[in-house]
Amino acid sequence: MTTTTAAPLRLEGVSKHFGGVTAIQRFDLEVAPGEIVALVGDNGAGKSTLVKIISGLYQPSEGSIEINGEQVTFRDAADARAKGVEVVYQDLALVDLQPVYMNLFLGRELRRGPLRVLDRKEMARQTQQLVDDLDVRIPSARALLGDLSGGQRQGIAIARATHWASGLVLMDEPTAALGVAETAKVEEVILKLKQRGAAVLIVSHNLDQVFRIADRVTVLRRGTQVGTRPTAGTDKNEVIGMITGLSS
Amino acid sequence: MSTTDTDTREGTTRRLPAVDWRASVVYVGFVLTFLFFAVTQSQYFLTPTNLTNVVIQAAPIAIMAVGAVFVLSTGEIDLSIGSTVALASLGAALVLESTGNWLLGAAAGLAVGAAVGAVNGVFVTYVRLPSFLVTLASMGLVTGIARQLTDLQSVPVTDDAFVWIFGGGDLLGVPTIIWWTVVVTIVGAHLLRQRRFGAHVLAVGNNTPAARVSGVRVDRVRMWVFVLSGMTAAMAALLYSGRLQGARYTLGESDLLSVLAAVIVGGTALTGGKGSMVGALIGSLLISMINNGLILAGLNVSQQMIVRGIIILLAVSLSLRGKKQG
Numbered sequence: 312m313t314t315t316t317a318a319p320l321r322l323e324g325v326s327k328h329f330g331g332v333t334a335i336q337r338f339d340l341e342v343a344p345g346e347i348v349a350l351v352g353d354n355g356a357g358k359s360t361l362v363k364i365i366s367g368l369y370q371p372s373e374g375s376i377e378i379n380g381e382q383v384t385f386r387d388a389a390d391a392r393a394k395g396v397e398v399v400y401q402d403l404a405l406v407d408l409q410p411v412y413m414n415l416f417l418g419r420e421l422r423r424g425p426l427r428v429l430d431r432k433e434m435a436r437q438t439q440q441l442v443d444d445l446d447v448r449i450p451s452a453r454a455l456l457g458d459l460s461g462g463q464r465q466g467i468a469i470a471r472a473t474h475w476a477s478g479l480v481l482m483d484e485p486t487a488a489l490g491v492a493e494t495a496k497v498e499e500v501i502l503k504l505k506q507r508g509a510a511v512l513i514v515s516h517n518l519d520q521v522f523r524i525a526d527r528v529t530v531l532r533r534g535t536q537v538g539t540r541p542t543a544g545t546d547k548n549e550v551i552g553m554i555t556g557l558s559s
Numbered sequence: 560m561s562t563t564d565t566d567t568r569e570g571t572t573r574r575l576p577a578v579d580w581r582a583s584v585v586y587v588g589f590v591l592t593f594l595f596f597a598v599t600q601s602q603y604f605l606t607p608t609n610l611t612n613v614v615i616q617a618a619p620i621a622i623m624a625v626g627a628v629f630v631l632s633t634g635e636i637d638l639s640i641g642s643t644v645a646l647a648s649l650g651a652a653l654v655l656e657s658t659g660n661w662l663l664g665a666a667a668g669l670a671v672g673a674a675v676g677a678v679n680g681v682f683v684t685y686v687r688l689p690s691f692l693v694t695l696a697s698m699g700l701v702t703g704i705a706r707q708l709t710d711l712q713s714v715p716v717t718d719d720a721f722v723w724i725f726g727g728g729d730l731l732g733v734p735t736i737i738w739w740t741v742v743v744t745i746v747g748a749h750l751l752r753q754r755r756f757g758a759h760v761l762a763v764g765n766n767t768p769a770a771r772v773s774g775v776r777v778d779r780v781r782m783w784v785f786v787l788s789g790m791t792a793a794m795a796a797l798l799y800s801g802r803l804q805g806a807r808y809t810l811g812e813s814d815l816l817s818v819l820a821a822v823i824v825g826g827t828a829l830t831g832g833k834g835s836m837v838g839a840l841i842g843s844l845l846i847s848m849i850n851n852g853l854i855l856a857g858l859n860v861s862q863q864m865i866v867r868g869i870i871i872l873l874a875v876s877l878s879l880r881g882k883k884q885g
């Protein structure tokens with residue numbers, strides 16, 4: 312790595328047990344600024360669990376998490392956010408009965424005046440500008456989120472993460488629900504984040520996508536980290552072998 | 560689930576907001592009920608005294624409805640509000656009797672309400688029990704304490720200031736009880752619509768995990784809505800004790816159904832995520848008007864209960880129908 316600054320994300324020996332079940336076992340990873348690392352593995356391998364540990368939803372049973380060189384313990388998602396960790400969750404985490412702009416600003420609403428009332432107008436304006444920039448086509452920033460299509464909702468979830476992203480962005484299958492054109496658009500956005508210097512950890516089942524955008528790929532099999540490879544130094548067959556445990 | 564068949568060509572056109580007819584049930588119901596009683600009971604119903612009565616009777620319901628809108632919007636329920644009215648009124652009256660200070664009396668009543676709400680909140684958020692169980696239990700508990708506290712005796716309220724402020728008085732020709740209702744409703748609407756707290760309440764009620772990962776402190780929100788609910792019940796208790804010049808363990812005992820009906824008919828979703836303060840206010844007036852009209856129609860108490868039950872069931876089904884398919 313060319314940078315001398317501390318890594319946006321450093322995991323050391325992170326494990327997670329749910330009762331007797333070991334979901335993650337001694338996971339190590341470092342993601343540099345401007346680097347995209349893909350996290351792959353079969354269903355139930357522990358990918359989402361790892362994302363939830365880094366984003367503060369679960370506490371690791373063992374191991375340490377460092378954000379920008381500082382060791383952290385997150386009590387909840389708000390803590391992680393405060394440290395600049397942005398997440399696009401697999402199940403989207405959006406609120407259907409609220410307008411698009413409230414979804415973008417939920418938990419960090421803009422307020423105005425001495426009474427600190429919600430500044431709906433400004434939130435709607437910034438949202439409109441953001442979705443225009445990212446080319447997410449929605450009827451209006453004031454539309455109810457529940458009235459949007461699956462692809463539009465995914466677009467909003469990603470727009471939210473990009474809007475707030477400063478250091479680290481976690482994405483759990485961000486293109487799973489998308490068509491070809493929308494997927495291309497999302498990949499473009501992810502590459503933009505990389506250019507901005509953000510560290511990106513992306514969970515994906517789509518190996519073509521992994522080789523298109525990621526710098527490195529790390530493989531989980533039933534909670535165990537099988538290995539990490541630069542995408543330039545490996546191929547699909549090797550990665551599939553690592554995922555399934557069958558050498559080809 | 561939401562429909563996802565939006566044509567992409569629609570993407571650029573701004574759709575008109577669909578008229579949600581359920582949201583207007585309460586207004587249509589209000590007008591129709593008004594007309595019905597105006598025609599059938601014209602000689603009494605339309606007199607200024609009677610109409611003022613309708614509004615005054617609606618006041619405690621409307622105030623409790625403000626708390627209930629928050630609780631239901633969070634996707635919870637508070638069944639203990641009626642019993643809280645009884646205990647808070649006795650608490651206020653006893654402190655008033657022993658100190659002679661109206662402010663201390665009022666503060667004691669509100670503190671009782673906040674305490675009951677806090678206990679409910681702790682069991683819902685930290686012990687993680689369903690709120691209908693918690694508040695069903697606390698309803699029994701609080702009723703028992705209220706009956707025990709004065710051994711079923713009423714406590715008179717004779718303090719002039721207290722009586723004037725909470726119900727008996729009259730400011731600029733308008734009874735103070737109505738001023739209180741207006742103030743509490745406006746504060747409630749402000750909290751729900753214009754403040755971060757309200758946005759978080761609605762988010763928690765609509766999608767709790769989403770709210771949590773968005774950094775909303777879900778437990779804190781839940782805790783606060785129960786405290787608010789207890790405090791609006793206590794506010795209603797102060798108004799009852801002021802107006803009736805006394806506190807009694809029976810105060811508020813039939814209010815729970817009225818409050819829930821007013822709130823749900825008023826467009827607040829029983830399933831959370833959606834709330835309306837103005838709807839709840841109109842709903843409270845509607846319930847009060849129905850109670851009043853039934854008395855004028857000469858129905859005895861048992862008959863009133865039967866008719867009221869049927870009307871509420873109908874009104875609530877109307878306003879909830881199709882909600883899930885939405």
Ligand SMILES: Nc1ncnc2c1ncn2[C@@H]1O[C@H](COP(=O)(O)OP(=O)(O)OP(=O)(O)O)[C@@H](O)[C@H]1O
Pocket residue numbers: 329332334352353354355356357358359360361401
């Ligand atoms: N809260 C929990 N309690 C108990 N077990 C859990 C919990 N969350 C996840 N697990 C278990 O941990 C394992 C890993 O689950 P996880 O959701 O992380 O998989 P994943 O790799 O994201 O799979 P997918 O590709 O299907 O999204 C699974 O066996 C799952 O059942």
Ligand SMILES: [Mg+2]
Pocket residue numbers: 358359360401483
């Ligand atoms: Mg997953």
